[in-house]
Amino acid sequence: MCLLWILASAALAVIDFRLGGIALAACPLALAVLRALPSPWGDxxxxxxxxxxxxxxxxxxxLLLTLSLTVPGG
Structure with a gap:
């Protein structure tokens, strides 16, 4: 799942760097939400x-979100 998310973020980074960074930052956030779910989903x-x-x-x-929003785009 994470590998697909990283590939999708790379594809979005071609369109816009910040969009790819936001999508990449959403992956660990989604994993944190998954970890917060009750058993057996969170185990x-x-x-x-x-x-x-x-x-x-x-x-x-x-940190990923802050980095993607503070790096100047080109």
């Missing part, structure tokens, strides 16, 4: 705490 990763996974993915998503 994909069982070796770490659920809150740690969600916080990490939201943080990565925010």
């Amino acid at each position: 994909i990763w069982v070796n770490r705490a659920r809150g740690t996974d969600m916080l990490t993915m939201v943080f990565v998503s925010a």
Whole structure:
């Protein structure tokens, strides 16, 4: 699923850099939402705490979104 999302983001980046960056930032955010779902949907990763996974993915998503919106477009 993530690989398809990355390919879609690359295709959107050809159209507009920021659009590709926003789409790329949406992937970890969607994974955080998936992790927040109750069992059995949220039990994909069982070796770490659920809150740690969600916080990490939201943080990565925010960093990607900030980076894609602050880099000057050409």
